[in-house]
Amino acid sequence: MDYIDPEHHDGTSDATPGGEPDKRRPGEAAFAAALACASAVLVWSALGIENPFGPNGLSSPRSIPLATTGVMLVSAALILVKTLRLPLDRAETLVRDILPPVVLVFALLLVGYGIVLRPLGFLPTSALFLIAALKILARRNWGWTLAISLGSLVAIWLIFRIVFSVLMPTGLVPEAELIQFFRNLTPGGAS
Amino acid sequence: MSIAMDFLTVFLQPQLLLLVGLGTFSGVYVGAIPGLSVTMAVSILISFTFSWEVQPAIALMIGIYMGGVYGGSRTAILLNIPGAPSAIATALDGYPLAKRGEAGTAIGVTTVMSFIGGFIGIGVLALAAPLVSEFALRFQPRDYMLLAILGILLVGSLSQGSLLKGIFTGALGLAIGAVGRDPLTFAERFTFDVQLLEGGISFIAVMIGMFGVSEALLQLHHVNKDAIRQKISRVVPSLATVRKHLPLSLQTSSIGVVIGALPGTGSDIAALMAYDHAKRVTKNPERPFGDGAIEGLVAPETANNAAVGGAFIPMMTLGIPGDAVTAIMIGALFIHGLNPGPMLMVDQPDMFWSRCRSRPGGQRHRAAVHTKQLRRQDTARTAVAIHDRIPRHQGRASGVQCRSEHDLSRRRYRSAGSPCATRAFVGTEDFQHSMGGLWFKRVCRGVRAAGNTRSAAITSFDQSSRETGCSSRLLGLVHARSGPDRPAL
Structure with missing residues (x-):
């Protein structure tokens, strides 16, 4: 059972509001x-x-x-x-x-993601975010980090952009030209 | 007899059953991905079905709809991130169960209860559609306001631990909903001179932020902890469990059907109301609500799936969309050359029953008898009901734009309404003789109003599918297919 013992203040607190209703938590x-x-x-x-x-x-x-x-x-x-x-x-x-450094870092990363999403575009911003997130959290080698982050990004992009036609900020990436290029490779795709 | 045969023929076509299965399977995936809504999936997939026959197209869309409503529960249980708004209440008890290692049980109960809820919703659609839609049309603006206040008051029941914090977050939600330009006066509210905020804040963005981001940040506290192994030995709940919660599921299904049948509401409101109902009527749950109570899964899952059947009721009987997805489906039916509304069950009874068939076990015999009765009386009566009430519903369903669209389309439809109205009267001979010319006029006006409703539905559909970028294509087809007895939109 995933039970958080309030007496064990070893950084495993779930920071749920009201964890100890009769006491005021720091902050x-x-x-x-x-x-x-x-x-x-x-x-x-x-x-x-x-x-x-x-x-x-x-x-x-x-x-x-x-x-x-x-x-x-x-x-x-x-x-x-x-x-x-x-x-x-x-x-x-x-x-x-309550607010361990890793949470603070990710909160800042999310704010940064929101700021640079429009100028950079969805693909580069998400790639940077995922690579940073995986490197910080999993602490594994670069090959694994790049493979997982970029692979999942491509999967998400295919589902949202290609399958469901969800338009996302393109930014620096010439997304429309890329899609048209691949369409031109298929018979009848250019029409 | 011929109607029953139509129904049986539709039911026994393996191609249609396969499409329903495929749609349901796809819907589960779409519903499970936060950010992808069923409305979006249906509106996109409509474009693939333009060249199909109407029944396969509808079978696929209904499958996606039902699957999507159910699929939202998966991520709600496993990640505490509802895949769809209708699964918000499911997360309250589903996620605590998953944290205890009982995700399999939660998914199993959710699946069975979704089936029961969906079955009851479709059953009510098959058996009592005109009655329910008549009740739904009795709702006045003040009733909708009271319903909205009731929804806000649910905060008191849903907030666990501190009522004050629940009130604060409920008010915060209302304040977020007020961001943007006021729909009537276009006054700016809470925009702080930021142009992006003038259009308001998307519900999906708020949901993902409130549930998804907060959950992700909370999980960062447990980065170094071992993952909990889930018990997946038993996913299908025992018969005793199902039997125990059957009375509650029947109660919450009825809540779901009624709420779903109200135009402008949807399965999300139904689920929250059902959850509140379960909290009030369950005296001794095995676990407290919010800590993994099975009743907290049973109630919202039956209600949100029953609401799907409920949403079809005003659509099928009156041509009024029960929610955003049915608004899109009205557009789809229109594109396929059908006129959703009171005449659909008379002109195209096989279409009505093909929807009922999309969930197993439609009520065949009674359905046929019921349609015959409808042919004689309910058509005209329902059309009159539409006439009396339609402008109000349009305003509620689609806002200011629809009101202006309503006036515009009424003028356009008036010139083309007579053939449709004459057709509406065919099959109501008994009624015609008994009530005379006065009723005939009212029916004519009612069917004109039904035309206006379709316009409102298309407008609503356009609004809901604008983000997907396919609305112009669909509306282009609607324009192209507007025949002499159809309103030019």
């Missing part, structure tokens, strides 16, 4: 505060939504956004207060149990 208060701040920003943004029905218009484009962000703000504030009242779990640390 939990800061996260709750961040959520409350983000909710306040969203409430402010909702207040700025244009209301074509006048200030007293009951039904307007900002009614639902104001209501939902208001609920977010109130519930986030209550969560923050409840979290602050809990005693801190001193057996856990943020770096070891």
